[in-house]
Amino acid sequence: MTSVIQAQAAVNASILAIEQRLRASSDGDEQGKLRAAYSRLWIILGQLEEAIMEQAAAAVSVAAMRLEQIVLSANTSPFAEYKVALDRALVGIGVNVAPYTPATVSPPLAQKTVAPSSPQPQPGAQPQPGFANADDGSVWWKDLVLYYASFKGIPDGLKVASLSQWILESGRGTSRLAREHRNFAGIKFRERMAGHATPVDYTGTDGDATTYCSFDSIAAFVAGYWHFIRSGPYDGWDQLGDDGVKYIRHIASNYAANPAYVGKVLALFDEAAGLLRITLGTASISAGGTPDNAARLAVVVGHNRLSKGASSGAPINQMEFDFNQIVAEEMKSEAGHYNLNVELFWREATGSYSKEIQDAYAKVASWNPHCILELHFNSSSDAQANGLEMLCLSNEQAKSLAAKLVVSTTDLLKIAVRHADGLRLLKVGDRGWGSVSALPNIPTVLCEPFFGSNSNDCVAAATVGREAIGRAYLRGVRDWLEGQALDA
Incomplete structure (x- = not known):
């Protein structure tokens, strides 16, 4: 339940930030969107309390923290950039938004029982974290790390190993494939990826102009990566337990052509473990310790x-x-x-x-x-x-x-x-x-x-x-x- 508690704290912090911003806002369009976000967050908070969104808690945490950061930046960012970032952040919590148009000023929020001003997703819908408002991909990368740190179902050693891959493949989120297509792992499109990603033509760092995967969100990328591994020529990877080093050695021959790939990935284990706040224990010996x-x-x-x-x-x-x-x-x-x-x-x-x-x-x-x-x-x-x-x-x-x-x-x-x-x-x-x-x-x-x-x-x-x-x-x-x- 730790991830649920973290998500609840993130949602509450975002609610407080919206309350403060609404008291200062004089833009009608902005106010309408913030009111919709406010209502949606209260729905999500109730679902978290009922433990019906436990599996989505990590995604909730990332989306709520991102929304809070954007709202708090309203007074320091150029207003037009802030509005674009706000629109994307609202999508992250499941609020459908229309393009920005000037509107009349509405009074600030006074109570917590405000009716939504835009259509709401069905209860239980999982928000998709992540939006980009930086050309260098730093926002997407931070979202990925936040999301993956709370991700469940993958042993810690394999989480460290896979994030180490993504550090190498995407240059910590700075590659164009990562910035524009949320593909941090250099995954080429295969028919088995249909439903998880869409194909996009792209020339990789190896100079190979081919079709790569484009993912809709951070959550879609993480799910897509592990589907790629489960459905690919990597039989036996799930028998390696928590040993991230064995995992990288096991998949490397089919994943990358460079014979130095294993060493390069292993050299990043300590960095990945630090980002995920994972203590590797004996696994750190395999990673270079x-x-x-x-x-x-x-x-x-x-x-x-x-x-x-x-x-x-x-x-x-x-x-x-x-x-x-x-x-x-x-x-x-x-x-x-x-x-x-x-x-x-x-x-x-x-x-x-x-x-x-x-x-x-x-x-x-x-x-x-x-x-x-x-x-x-x-x-x-x-x-x-x-x-x-x-x-x-x-x-x-x-x-x-x-x-x-x-x-x-x-x-x-x-x-x-x-x-x-x-x-x-x-x-x-x-x-x-x-x-x-x-x-x-x-x-x-x-x-x-x-x-x-x-x-x-x-x-x-x-x-x-x-x-x-x-x-x-x-x-x-x-x-x-x-x-x-x-x-x-």
């Missing part, structure tokens, strides 16, 4: 924002720093899946290479990690130079960590390894010595998974993607830690 006992992996992004290192050829066409920044961010977002706690560290340009390394690793030391990876890729004036290698000290712990990373990355990239076993053991004066020796008691590996100057290596890296390379590093560290535990 980590348990207290997780091993700490420090990830240093090679080079810096001013001096970005080597460049890579087609189809990557990125500098080392830019490429590995994405790899590192994916590692942090996915760390919970590998029972790891990842923290990112950056080398800041100081004009002195040695000071740059010293400062970065001093920050790493203060975090007290179990191991460290510094991310790079290789390059050479010889276009034939290729393969992967892991650079480290010659002590056994560093070598065993590097060996696990060689296995996990070669399994992914399917490219040659250098030095027979992929390990390059550094000594004083070698390139990379400053990094791997900065904290000699903490196993540190400088990762060079491919040559950016070799076209075949670049194709291999681009084929799997930066996010997959990040996950390969995580697998290698996880496997190394498990081996350490067995040896202990």
Whole structure:
């Protein structure tokens, strides 16, 4: 009944706002519409008290809060814009309105028993929340979040997962598809969506000009999204309980073509949970959080924002720093899946290479990690130079960590390894010595998974993607830690 109580509070607040506005209004058309809204709200309030609208309580809350906000903005918004917004807000509570026309002034409301001035929907009709009065879609987005926070029938973990999708797909409600068609999920129209949405021609961010779904309201979109999932090629999604991460992984292959889609959605779980005011508990581990006992992996992004290192050829066409920044961010977002706690560290340009390394690793030391990876890729004036290698000290712990990373990355990239076993053991004066020796008691590996100057290596890296390379590093560290535990 919590949603009903919230709806009652929202309706009462809207009633009070209308009473105040009616005392100040001198516009006859506005007064007539406010009187109709006032009467309708009292009908809704009675239905809520009788618990016959419990399932619609979330929609009532959103529609009533929106109406209250619009009425309270009457003195600060341009009058014409206010009247347009008011018309839309009235539709949200089930009041049919005519286009604005000037009318004579009516006396303000004095009693709560005012007859409706426009036809009323049948008792029990569910209002459809949401209207747009901002070009950037912020109003629609706020309505969606308010509505979904009170939505019943979907486990919290799946609500977080689906809202994370909508954040990504719609740019938090700013996409034209969301602003104009209430389609926050990028849903393309299928015959099975008839009755839930209408088709509209639209060119998506993938450049595909096709037919998408257009929804009449926020409520229609939410119902339509879950109908799309229930009726689509996602069999078994409803057997996943409250596990939002498994849900996203389960539907991703049929929902989106981008292999990085899962990681991008999972990275938004914390934001979605905050918007919905949901505490994920153990689910937050899957969404990128980590348990207290997780091993700490420090990830240093090679080079810096001013001096970005080597460049890579087609189809990557990125500098080392830019490429590995994405790899590192994916590692942090996915760390919970590998029972790891990842923290990112950056080398800041100081004009002195040695000071740059010293400062970065001093920050790493203060975090007290179990191991460290510094991310790079290789390059050479010889276009034939290729393969992967892991650079480290010659002590056994560093070598065993590097060996696990060689296995996990070669399994992914399917490219040659250098030095027979992929390990390059550094000594004083070698390139990379400053990094791997900065904290000699903490196993540190400088990762060079491919040559950016070799076209075949670049194709291999681009084929799997930066996010997959990040996950390969995580697998290698996880496997190394498990081996350490067995040896202990």
